[in-house]
Amino acid sequence: MAEIKLDFVNTFIDARGKVRHTFRRKGHKRVTIKGRAGSAEFMETYHALVEKTGGTQSPAEIGGGRTKGGTVDALVVAYYKDDAFKKAIAKATQNMRRPILDAFREFKTPSGRRYGENHVATMREKSIRAVMEGKTTNSQKNFLKALRGFIAFAMSQGAVTVDPTAGIKPLKDGAKSSGHMTWLEPQIDQYREHHKLGTVARAAIELLLNIAARRHDAHVIGKQHTREGKLSWRPHKTLRSTGKMLTIRIIPELQEALDALPESTKSEGVLTFLVNDYGRPFASAAAFGNKFADWCNAAGLKPVLCDDGRTRNYRAHGLRKSALRTLAHAGATGVELMAVSGHSSLDQLQEYLDEVDQERSADAAMTKLAKTR
Structure with a gap:
């Protein structure tokens, strides 16, 4: 999967060998963002810091005006601006799905072409399975939820008539996840x-x-x-x-x-x-x-x-x-x-x-x- 780059976030490995992420913006105090990069917790903290320090253009919308009509890039930008994304789903869910869809756009085919450059109508089940390969069951579930929300929007806009994810189910990767630790x-x-x-x-x-x-x-x-x-x-x-x-x-x-x-x-x-x-x-x-x-x-x-x-x-x-x-x-x-x-x-x-x-x-x-x- 392509690396997700976020404005104002500096990632480095500390003296103990741990990966650290700090939010650095001119004129504001440096803040360490806890959690796994891209997780709901991480993205919620990141977006709260962005808004608190003056806001910024969404990473996914940068260069949005240069995207070609009908492409995955163009439709993702439109999706982020639409009420189907901004109002229909909770803020925390938005923060979780943005990096997933951005990574989908940046994923490259064997020829080196970004998926975001492809026309939405050309999306096929095989291409989506390629993006899912190697992910854990939970990651696959989150990916499919995010992508299906986007495809539903694309269908409402008449950009695509068939859901290419319809026949895809998350693969089982061993023992069922027990989720968050239950306190006893x-x-x-x-x-x-x-x-x-x-x-x-x-x-x-x-x-x-x-x-x-x-x-x-x-x-x-x-x-x-x-x-x-x-x-x-x-x-x-x-x-x-x-x-x-x-x-x-x-x-x-x-x-x-x-x-x-x-x-x-x-x-x-x-x-x-x-x-x-x-x-x-x-x-x-x-x-x-x-x-x-x-x-x-x-x-x-x-x-x-x-x-x-x-x-x-x-x-x-x-x-x-x-x-x-x-x-x-x-x-x-x-x-x-x-x-x-x-x-x-x-x-x-x-x-x-x-x-x-x-x-x-x-x-x-x-x-x-x-x-x-």
Whole structure:
């Protein structure tokens, strides 16, 4: 895959041999961008820094006026400017899909010709499979989602009549990915032991754990969402789809953590429960995620080698999974889980219900066995 170049980003290898990325813009403080380059977390932080420092033209739009009509280049530029991209999908999703589509444009055929120079109508399944070759299953899934969104736009513009991705499915590359690390009781206890009541770090884990919020929602939830002992908000992820409102009761454990926050974190005009080291709301979900990672490291939570062979750290999203797992083990039904998580399909929650059923069935089987001994 071609290298993705971003304005103001300097990439280098430090003295320890680690790849580092810094955001450098004249007149502004240098900032290190954490995360894997091109990931949703990385791109969300990058775009937040660009906007904060005055904005810039999208990397994909530079030279847009010189693209040839009908080419992939020209249509991608048009797609980025259209509401189908700017309004129909969430900002975080935009930040993730931009580098994917830009890399697709820069991918070269064996002859050395860029895909972006090709006419949209000439896209074929074989060419798309060539771009996917060597990618992990998750990377293939993200690539297909991004490309299918673009092709849907192209079809709406009459530039193409057939979806060349229709017959393509992501290849399986071994063990199924377990995704973000799910927190269990020992890790939660370890974090709580280090971050006492009265700290923002403690309020953060209680908020994430007790309402199963995504990090994007957790960093903006505050006093304005409190009503009669409950929190009511519209999840950011579904604002453009279902737009559903979630209302969840504040349990004593969470209320205790919120009440314990010192007055120094409750600056005038600041409504969010969670604030940064300067007493201000976090600039973005990525900024909050980076800070939460620091809190996890401070609590001594170490990376873990997972069943799929990947090493993962304990992070904010893993608490959402832990919250749903705990609810399922407490006897919550699928519909009840959906009411808390905001999922629109029970299929997305089935893994938690299956886990409970497996454990209970196994316990019952072993109990029966014990009676025969």
